[in-house]
Amino acid sequence: MKPIRVLVVDDSAYSRRSISKMLEGMPGVEVVGYAVDGEEGIRQAISLKPDLVTLDLEMPRMDGFTLLRILTNRFSLPVLVISALSDADKVFRALEMGALDFVAKPMQGHARELSSIEQDLKWKVKQIMVSLLSKKARQTPPAPEVDKPRKSLRSAGKRAVELVAIASSTGGPPALQSIFSSFDQSYPFAVVVAQHMPHGFTRAFADRLNRTSPFTVREAHDGDPVEPGLALIAPGGCNLLLEEVGAGIRARVKPPEASDRYVPSADVLFTSCAPLYGSRMLAVVLTGMGNDGSKGVVAVKERGGQVLAESEDSAVVYGMPREAVATGCVDRVVPLPGISQAILACGGFGNP
Template structure:
């Protein structure tokens, strides 16, 4: 969570894109986490709700115990929350979110893999690249736990590896943002 807090704090209040986050947390913790991020960010942060529209200027956090997927509905991208499979270990799943995002957003997608245990996200980054998107990973020197970034990098599909303090700037640069930064 501190990694996300530092990135969110460095992003502008007039966020020209959506932020969609899957953080491995149990039910009950993600709402408080989203509220804390909302207080320290210049843009709106909330725990995702079934059917909610994805819109620029807002960050949605996947609820603990659910996987956050997306669907097109009458020209609007909406959240779809689904229960995990019985033996699924990583929930909310980064892989499932990335695959869903790749299908919905295609080449407009920028996926970021930050500190974390295991290899969740490594299959999803492949889907992002296959859809023409861009993949960014946190560098080993700043990752508290390098498992997830290491697994993503090992796929050969990561476009840039940067330390945590440069992640927000890299996101803005890739999105062509030229406004005032926080």
Template structure:
């Protein structure tokens, strides 16, 4: 960033309307300076190397050089935070871009340029501001790192262990690394709340299901929490749990106007703590903000265990740091060690009035 502290942004989109609209939205923030724009991948790469922006907003569909080629070359020549601005019908492209080094994405209201594009202004500015907390060196490490394989083994007592994972910025790549580390589906159930817009979580669940050993699906409500499977909270809904005939099943609660996040990591953790108690392991991964801070306290009070991703690997340390500050976290681990900790378990820190478990 410049000595003035402004976040310098390069806007890339082949639509003149989108370029102007995104630039105008960004310039409403006193913390942001739009230093240039580009209409195709070749021009974008040239300007990114010349202007050296702090962040790039990227439309993946461009002439002359597509967004994927641009990302590969940019990450090789001058790694820079990239925020993808994409239409909802291109979810598979978005996840591919995240794996190539993009740090986050925003859903355009429609594929074509339209006045509704202005509705993303608040989310756009919030995510651009988050660049101040972002560690690009950790993004680069995740691109190059292959997860160490983790062998699965059955639970000794036959009880259903549940792993609840919460994440935000940088989370999709972190989740893929965790689930991809298992050589086969582990003997536990996973429930996940990843901050993600409506319309994208189903595609992300399908990607986890296709590329990792675990069976994954977007929650629709009523699904049984089962071993070796991942249930992903849909965008715009909170994932909670209830008992039906002695079996824990998923319950979806629509987003309310006052909700800051939907899905909410706090609400998932709190509900899971009530449903699973000591059989629950909560994991807080990379992300901005403090979602999960309240929830980890509930997990600890119910006798469950908590892992937070360490600053060593977190792309944004905000959510893990807030969880750690509660004193409810049992282990702070770098991302490559989390899959093994899920598999083998971690020693719980002493609870009030008791010795170490």
């Protein structure tokens, strides 16, 4: 099996050396070169033909956004952004422009601080490798027919859904932006979201969604009431759970357990919601690496809830949706442009 060829683009010599060293220690990865700015990045991409590019957005001469646009649009190259914690808005802009994912690096870039990204960097590169190899193999398990509901879906006209719980990872931010902005009005159901994201990014992300959605969208805080028309985003680095308190449902924000591989965890969120809402819950699994949400959709289905998954045609990474489909609990597989309407149809607010 040929190794995945990686090009490292960063104007900091120390960062280039450190990132290259981290990646060179991974089996199946070959760092084929580096670039110090956008112009050299283009030349190296043409010359070296990498499979993946790591990209710092802050660079002299040609900036990272211009290079990103060229790499994704002209060369169709997967790009992993490595950016400072203080650049949340820039990161989300990069994701909307086509970056596959991002790694948050310390602002100072000192040796001990930069080494803190090694685990996250290696994990994301490993998952990208799996995704690239999967796309080349074109071997996928059987899935329900795309955009065709099964009999278990509620019929239009019956208000079946009070809670929509969404799971997403790689490719999730622009997918969620698309879904939230496509609703024509706020509807009488609550939304909770587990988007894999580190601490320090989710508040800016929630604010970004809130500006373009008729729903009120905000980062969840412990004790928040779960109400119709409100969307709560799980805080980065924490798990979001729902809990019955008195006559209402409230959000609980808790640190992850040692066993939680993905944070915020969709499995933890879905599993906490299922017994509270039963048949009045809809789970949605969007693009992402890994298998988070696959245990949760089983819990949702066991309690009589409904499950949607994003189709391979539109998913940036068909990992989480694939694993959800493999459980046999997915009622409907839908391309991203149709997911908001599918959500409304499941709740009796539109046509299936």
